[in-house]
Amino acid sequence: MSKTRGSGADRSAFEQRREHALRDLEELAQQVEDGEIAEAEAAVLEARYRKDLEAAESRLGSMPKPKASKPGSPGKAAATATAQPANTRKILLIMGATLVALTVGIVIIANPAGTNQLRPLRRIR
16 A cells, blocks of 8 residues: 555654654754764764754645644544543443452352351350
C-alpha cells in the first residue's frame, strides 16, 4: 500500500521527524555544555540536525493542514477520556469481587469441620 501525498500518516511522520530533530538539538547543546562532545564534532552534528529540522518543517508547510473535528462531534481524545473512568470502575469492581471471594474461601478453609467458630461464646452463668 502506498501512502497518498499529504495524508495524515505522512504528516504524522514529518511531525515526528521535526520533534526528533528538536530533541537532538537540545541533547547536543547539553552534551557540548557538559564537555562530552568536542565543539568541531558538535558543529557537524548541529548542521545535520538543523538540516533535518528544516526539511521536516518545509514538508509540513507544504502539506494541507489537518481538518479540525466538527464542534458537535466528539473527537478521539473525548472517547478515550470517557472510556478511562469506565475501565477504572470495571477494574475496581473485579478487584472487590475477588476480595470477597477470597475472604469467603479463607473462612471456609479455616473452618473445615463445619463448626461455627464465628458464633460468639456463650455466657457462663
